[in-house]
Amino acid sequence: MNGHICKKCKVLKPTLDFYTRKLRNGSVVPRKECKACRALRDKVYIASLTTEQLARRNKLMGLRQRRFAVEHPIYWLAKQVRFRAKRTKPTRIAEISAEYLQELWQKQAGRCALTDKPMVLDVLDKRGWRNQKDRVSVDRINPDLGYTRENTQLVTAMANICKNAYQQPDFIDMCHAVSAHWAA
Numbered sequence: 001m002n003g004h005i006c007k008k009c010k011v012l013k014p015t016l017d018f019y020t021r022k023l024r025n026g027s028v029v030p031r032k033e034c035k036a037c038r039a040l041r042d043k044v045y046i047a048s049l050t051t052e053q054l055a056r057r058n059k060l061m062g063l064r065q066r067r068f069a070v071e072h073p074i075y076w077l078a079k080q081v082r083f084r085a086k087r088t089k090p091t092r093i094a095e096i097s098a099e100y101l102q103e104l105w106q107k108q109a110g111r112c113a114l115t116d117k118p119m120v121l122d123v124l125d126k127r128g129w130r131n132q133k134d135r136v137s138v139d140r141i142n143p144d145l146g147y148t149r150e151n152t153q154l155v156t157a158m159a160n161i162c163k164n165a166y167q168q169p170d171f172i173d174m175c176h177a178v179s180a181h182w183a184a
């Protein structure tokens with residue numbers, strides 16, 4: 001097994017059970033304490049805070065996340081995808097990385113895979129998710145499948161919300177119907 005002994009609980013655990021950190025020379029190494037021990041330590045620490053201290057901490061964490069989202073929108077997107085996939089369906093595959101999304105963005109030349117409109121890379125504003133029609137979002141081509149490389153495309157937020165959980169051919173059919181009905 002490719003693993004390490006946790007400094008805290010002294011148990012041999014797989015590498016995936018450790019968070020990593022980046023050294024100054026660029027190499028990535030596992031932390032000395034396993035994820036479970038870290039979570040426990042955080043829990044104890046948070047329980048020791050006063051309401052006021054907790055509010056200040058939450059605000060700071062929120063600010064930090066927001067800054068990260070603004071500075072690294074693609075990384076933020078990848079993180080959101082992994083988080084949401086895990087939350088909605090623990091077994092859902094989310095095999096796309098930020099590097100892959102970056103590739104996709106380049107391949108699609110920053111344009112929506114459904115509408116061909118240029119997408120906007122800003123993912124956040126003051127209130128959180130940018131309520132913006134052309135904001136970039138990650139779409140599963142077939143909504144019954146997970147976020148695999150073949151099943152992932154970048155589309156505008158508006159296209160993504162309209163397509164919702166419908167199959168792509170059905171969605172395109174509807175768009176044609178709307179377009180025909182409203183054609184001048």
Ligand SMILES: [Zn+2]
Nearest residue numbers: 006009034037
């Ligand atoms: Zn441990």
